[in-house]
Amino acid sequence: MPVIEVRGLRKTYGDKVAVDDVSLTVEPGEVYGVLGRNGAGKTTTVEAVAGLRNPDAGTLSVLGLDPRRDRARVRQILGVQLQDAELHSALTVHELVRLHRSFYRGGADPEELIDRVGLTDRRRTRFENLSGGQQQRLNIALALVGRPRVVILDELTTGLDPEARRGMWAMVERLRDGGVTVMLVSHHMEEVERLCDRVALIDKGRVAAVDTPAGLIARSGLDQQVRFRTAEPFDTAVLDRLDEVDAVRLDGDQVVATGSGNLLHAVSTALVGAGVTALDTRFERATLEDAFLTLTGSRFDGEA
Numbered sequence: 094m095p096v097i098e099v100r101g102l103r104k105t106y107g108d109k110v111a112v113d114d115v116s117l118t119v120e121p122g123e124v125y126g127v128l129g130r131n132g133a134g135k136t137t138t139v140e141a142v143a144g145l146r147n148p149d150a151g152t153l154s155v156l157g158l159d160p161r162r163d164r165a166r167v168r169q170i171l172g173v174q175l176q177d178a179e180l181h182s183a184l185t186v187h188e189l190v191r192l193h194r195s196f197y198r199g200g201a202d203p204e205e206l207i208d209r210v211g212l213t214d215r216r217r218t219r220f221e222n223l224s225g226g227q228q229q230r231l232n233i234a235l236a237l238v239g240r241p242r243v244v245i246l247d248e249l250t251t252g253l254d255p256e257a258r259r260g261m262w263a264m265v266e267r268l269r270d271g272g273v274t275v276m277l278v279s280h281h282m283e284e285v286e287r288l289c290d291r292v293a294l295i296d297k298g299r300v301a302a303v304d305t306p307a308g309l310i311a312r313s314g315l316d317q318q319v320r321f322r323t324a325e326p327f328d329t330a331v332l333d334r335l336d337e338v339d340a341v342r343l344d345g346d347q348v349v350a351t352g353s354g355n356l357l358h359a360v361s362t363a364l365v366g367a368g369v370t371a372l373d374t375r376f377e378r379a380t381l382e383d384a385f386l387t388l389t390g391s392r393f394d395g396e397a
C-alpha cells in the first residue's frame with residue numbers, strides 16, 4: 094500500500110486555482126521531494142495531505158486513511174512541519190515539546206529531541222525569544238515528537254545557517270534509515286538532489302514530471318560536457334566518431350565535447366588511444382536547477 098496517495102486534487106481560492114489537478118503516490122520509506130516555483134501549489138498540496146485544506150475535488154489517503162475524515166488517527170502517524178506554524182509564544186522550548194508530546198500515545202524523549210535539533214542551550218527560552226532559525230528547528234522537533242511513520246517537511250532548512258542545515262539533512266537521512274517516509278517541499282536544489290529518492294515537479298498546479306533527481310536531469314535533455322586543452326593540435330574526428338559524443342567545438346584554446354552516457358570515460362579513452370594528452374580537463378554536467386528551469390520553462394516572472 095502506498096504511504097501517501099493523491100488523486101486528481103483540485104483546490105481553488107475564489108477564482109484563483111491553487112492546485113489544478115495533482116496526482117502522486119509516495120511509497121514506503123521514500124524521501125519524496127515536491128519542487129516548484131513560488132505559487133505552484135506545493136504547500137496547498139501538502140496541507141491537503143495533512144488534512145488542513147478541504148479539497149474541491151480529488152481523493153487523498155495517508156496509509157489508507159482519509160486525512161480529514163480520519164483526522165485523529167492520521168495525527169498519530171503523520172508529523173507535519175509547515176511554514177509559519179503558530180505556537181504559544183510565551184511557552185519555552187521545553188514546555189512546547191512536552192506539551193506536544195502529550196498529544197501522542199507514544200513518542201520521543203523531549204530532552205533527546207531538543208538535543209537532536211540543537212536547542213539544548215535554549216530549552217528554557219520562550220518561543221518568542223528564539224531566533225527565526227531556532228523557531229524553525231523547534232517546529233521540526235514538534236513534527237517529530239510523536240515518532241511519526243510519515244513526515245511532511247515544508248521548507249525544512251529555509252532560514253537555517255549552513256551548519257544547522259547540514260544537521261537537518263543528517264536528521265532526514267536518519268529518519269529514512271529508520272523507515273520513516275518523508276515528503277519534503279523545498280526550493281533548495283542541493284537539498285533535493287542529496288536527500289530525495291524521487292521528486293514531483295509541480296508547475297501551475299499540475300505535476301509536470303515525477304522522477305529521481307538524476308532522471309529529471311536526464312529528461313531535461315541537457316548535455317554533459319568535457320572541456321580540456323591540448324599542448325598540440327589534434328584531429329577532433331577521434332571524438333566525433335564516439336557514440337557518447339554529440340558535438341565537438343573549440344572555445345578559445347579549449348576543446349569542448351558535449352554528449353551523454355559515460356562521456357568522460359569515452360573521451361579520455363579515445364584521447365589516450367590517439368596519443369593526445371589532455372590538460373586541465375573539466376567535466377560539467379547539468380544540475381537539477383538546470384533541469385528544473387528547462388522542464389518548467391525558463392521564466393523569471395516569480396509567480397507560477
Ligand SMILES: Nc1ncnc2c1ncn2[C@@H]1O[C@H](COP(=O)(O)OP(=O)(O)OP(=O)(O)O)[C@@H](O)[C@H]1O
Pocket residue numbers: 106109110111112129130131132133134135136137138
Ligand atoms: N488561503 C489562500 N487564499 C487565497 N489564495 C491562496 C491561499 N493560499 C494559497 N493561495 C494561492 O494559491 C497559489 C498556490 O499557493 P501555494 O502556497 O500552494 O504555493 P507554493 O507552491 O507552496 O508556493 P511557495 O513556493 O511560494 O511557498 C498561490 O497563487 C497562492 O497565492
